[in-house]
Amino acid sequence: MNKKGRLSTKKxxxxxxxxxxxxxxxxxxxxxxxxxxxxxKLVEDKFRNRDFKYLGLVKDNIWLDGEKKGKTTN
Structure with a gap:
């Protein structure tokens, strides 16, 4: 049985x-x-005893820096 309806979109x-x-x-x-x-930087200081990883900056659904630089967020 096939599902009918609209496909889900990523946030x-x-x-x-x-x-x-x-x-x-x-x-x-x-x-x-x-x-x-x-x-x-305040969050990084607050959680300094935990594993902290910077992912990057997102602007208009594009990663501007970090591991995924230049890729879309979807």
Missing amino acids: KLKNGYYMSISNSISSKPVRIMRDTFEEM
Whole structure:
């Protein structure tokens, strides 16, 4: 039986700085977004005893820096 209807679309990321934070290597990371670089630095300082990874800056659904530089967010 085939499903009928509209296909699902992926959510677009908001403009801002993205980072992932996890308690240890075994735990699943949480992705956090902040609007400014200063806010991102405050989060990095707050979670300094956890695994912190900078993912990059997103503007108009394109990664401007980080591992996925130049790629779309979808």
